[in-house]
Amino acid sequence: MTALWSLFLSAAFVDNMPLTLFLGLCTFLALSRRPESAFGLGIAMTGVLGVTVPLNWLIYQGLLAPGAWAWAGQPELDLSYLSLIAFIGVIAATVQLLEMLLDRFFPAIHAAFGVFLPLLTVQCAILAGSLFMVDRGYDFPQSVVFGLGSGFGFAVAVVMLGAIRTRLAYAHLPAGLRGLGIAFVLTGIMSLGFASFAQMAMSQ
Amino acid sequence: MAARVDFWATLTDPLIRQNPVTLQILGICSALAVTTSLATALTMSVSLTVVLTLSAVLISLIRRHIPDSIRLIVQIIIVASLVIVIDQILQAYLAEISRSLSIYVSLITTNCLVLGRTEAYARHHAPLPAAVDAIGNGLGYSLILLLIGGVRELFGRGALFGWPVMPLAEAGGWFTPLGLMLLAPSAFFLLGGLVWAIRSLWPDQTEAPEHPPLPRTEPAE
Numbered sequence: 001m002t003a004l005w006s007l008f009l010s011a012a013f014v015d016n017m018p019l020t021l022f023l024g025l026c027t028f029l030a031l032s033r034r035p036e037s038a039f040g041l042g043i044a045m046t047g048v049l050g051v052t053v054p055l056n057w058l059i060y061q062g063l064l065a066p067g068a069w070a071w072a073g074q075p076e077l078d079l080s081y082l083s084l085i086a087f088i089g090v091i092a093a094t095v096q097l098l099e100m101l102l103d104r105f106f107p108a109i110h111a112a113f114g115v116f117l118p119l120l121t122v123q124c125a126i127l128a129g130s131l132f133m134v135d136r137g138y139d140f141p142q143s144v145v146f147g148l149g150s151g152f153g154f155a156v157a158v159v160m161l162g163a164i165r166t167r168l169a170y171a172h173l174p175a176g177l178r179g180l181g182i183a184f185v186l187t188g189i190m191s192l193g194f195a196s197f198a199q200m201a202m203s204q
Numbered sequence: 205m206a207a208r209v210d211f212w213a214t215l216t217d218p219l220i221r222q223n224p225v226t227l228q229i230l231g232i233c234s235a236l237a238v239t240t241s242l243a244t245a246l247t248m249s250v251s252l253t254v255v256l257t258l259s260a261v262l263i264s265l266i267r268r269h270i271p272d273s274i275r276l277i278v279q280i281i282i283v284a285s286l287v288i289v290i291d292q293i294l295q296a297y298l299a300e301i302s303r304s305l306s307i308y309v310s311l312i313t314t315n316c317l318v319l320g321r322t323e324a325y326a327r328h329h330a331p332l333p334a335a336v337d338a339i340g341n342g343l344g345y346s347l348i349l350l351l352i353g354g355v356r357e358l359f360g361r362g363a364l365f366g367w368p369v370m371p372l373a374e375a376g377g378w379f380t381p382l383g384l385m386l387l388a389p390s391a392f393f394l395l396g397g398l399v400w401a402i403r404s405l406w407p408d409q410t411e412a413p414e415h416p417p418l419p420r421t422e423p424a425e
Binding site for chain 2: 019020021022023024025026029030081082084085088089092121122123124125126127128131132135174175176177178179180181182183184185187188189191192195
């Protein structure tokens, strides 16, 4: 249990997707101008990552990994090079399905997601979650925890940045720093803060 | 018939005036992660430019036959297939660099720059202008990557492309490397500073303030 919990914490803080691994920055910067949109993005990221990483684990182990087709008499078949296309397809389908389900059964949550859900199909961070899962050889419980942890870390970072940028709305910034420039500097400072988590270790 | 596309402007605009990273805010995701050294930055730049150009040409060739409802999936599948090929080539011929790039080459699939340009330009233009636009944006992206990668490697390791430029103190020289340059925050600061510099020199790229700033009040003496 502690191993999964420490995996959650490391996915959320030590290997924070936008601040440490530079993943998902386009939407991170675009949707962090207001805390409300940042919050919606964070919720959507956590949901989609928490679903797609385990789902892609199933797809990878069942169909694509070396030796996955041993039951059909093809143990040497290695389709792992197709994982990129497979993962993208799964992510696109999941996002579409999630949107339809939410719209039908939980319209309030669907309204909270807003327009961000379809946007996540082409988010670097979502695909990266699945690619890291393959790269590090997680098993099923680990992939669930890793997906949720990464999404949670993304949500924390984007809401923090949204809160800071709102307070800068009336600030006297140099013209060249307005908007994108100051967002990068802020992200850098936040990243510096999160770098301290690299020293974080689970006490036994 | 559409007006003749100005090829030179299409090629050079994305270098500064319409730079994908600093103005269009595209392609940042994989841009910063690979800039710890010039070798990886260059590999990434070339890979992205190749994928961008080939996918722009391919999508431009079939642009009249893609149904509008599935165009995003079609574009993504094309880009993903190209990325798989590029990834295999890199793993075969540049194994060391491929290992240090890890998943970031695969992430070109969802790179906002590639999908952004195919969606905005290649879908509506003939293959040759689309290719020129793709090469131009690739060059603009590469410029930023190489600048940041160069600064980070120079001050973080005292080397460029692995060749020692400033001898390190441990090796008997005089240069103590700035460790921060090898960490994530430095890329953000450098890019922020670069954006600031570009927008100071070309003020038409600055963004309008969201709200008029509050009037300054002098402190009572």
